[in-house]
Amino acid sequence: MDFFMASLPTILSATTLSAVPILLAALGELFSERAGLVNIGLEGIMAVGAFVAFAVGKMTGNLWLGLVAAMAAGVLVNMIYGLCTVTLCCDQVVCGMAINILAPALALFGYNLFVGSNSANATGSLMPHIQIPLLSQTPLLGDPVFGQQLLAYLAFILVPLIGYFFRNFRGGLSFRSVGENPQAAETLGINVVRxxxxxxVACGVLAGAGGAFLSICTTPIYIDGIVMGRGFIALATVIFGRWSALGIMAASLLFGFFDGLNVALQAQFNASPVMFFKMIPYAFTIVALVFFGSRRAGPKANGQPYYRESR
Structure with missing residues (x-):
């Protein structure tokens, strides 16, 4: 208990920092799956987003411009997936795996060109932390929770907005109709392909932003493989969160907590193998999917190609 209380500020800070990129990517996947597209290429999109945000931010000195470029790059990469799965009706899992192979390779190629033999080029800068007045003075929770970067606050603000969009807006209801029964949605005048x-587009924007968070908010040093499986954790988060924005936020914070616990345990037991602690959030992902993944299916048309002429 003494260890937990002493490490609580570190765990909370790491929880928020770890949860945000997963949350952004998972919200993007929520849009995708609500429209019947299972996009397992989040890992690749985040990898491209992380590199583009780092490179553009370093070259221009404007991290927000790097974020916008990362979101645009995420959309471009995801349009490959969209062309193959929506227009050509290819298998969604195969196309997603192709993105996971292609996109990190593109990021690595860009990294080698950008950094080259000068390792100093791999160091960028981070977005400043913003302290929320009064709340940041709260004991224990203050600085770790209410002293984050603006992008982290925006990610959590998106959660109720996206939840409200899917429940109350006509566009959100169109997404849900397409994910459940695209043929029936077409008869109601909804353009399923659109x-x-x-x-x-929404998935590319949010997953690209999730990757960007890693390179402009988490660490100033860009390394190959910076995503480290977070795209797959985001996929699990959508299932664990029951395809709802609030559920996804709760699941992301839970996964972030185990990542923060991993950081605290490494600091406390520095003589133990580091990889033993690093596997904690991934092990929890597997456990969560085993116990919660099969209890409720997602949208009924998830993963199924849409043929306009079929009924």
Missing amino acids: VKYAAC
């Missing part, structure tokens, strides 16, 4: 492409 909705699916809109989902690809």
Whole structure:
């Protein structure tokens, strides 16, 4: 108990820092799956987003411009997935795995060109932390929770907005209709193909932003493989969060907590193998999927190609 209380500020700070990129990518996947597209290429999109945000931010000195470039790069990469799955009706899992192979390779190629033999080029800068008045003075919770970067605050603000969009807006209901029964949605006048492409754009934007968070908010040093499986954790988060924005936020914070616990345990037991602690959030992902993943299916048309002429 003494160890936990002493490490609580470190755990809380690491929890928020770890949860935000997963949350952003998972919210993007929520748009995708609500439209019937299972996009397992989040890992690749985040990898491209992380590199582009780092490179553009370093070259221009403007991290917000790097964020915008990362979101645009995420959309471009995801349009490959959209073309293959929506227009050509290819297998969604195969296309997603292709993105996971192609996109990190593109990021690595860009990294080698940008950094070259000068390792100093791999060091960038971080977005400043913003202290929320009064709340940041709260004992224990103050600085770790209410002293984050603006992008982290924006990520959590998106949660109720996206939840409200899917429940109350006509566009959100169109997404849900397409994910459940695209043929029936088409008879109601909904352009299914347009909705699916809109989902690809939203997924690319948010997953690209999730990758950007890693390189402009988490660490100033860009390394190859910076995403480290977070795209797959984001996929699990959507399932664990029951395809709802609030559920996804809770699941992201839970996964972030185990990542923060990993950081605290490494600091406390520095003589133990580091990789033993690093596997904690991934092990929890597997446990969560085993116990919660099969209890409720997602949208009924998830993963199924849409043929307009079929009924």
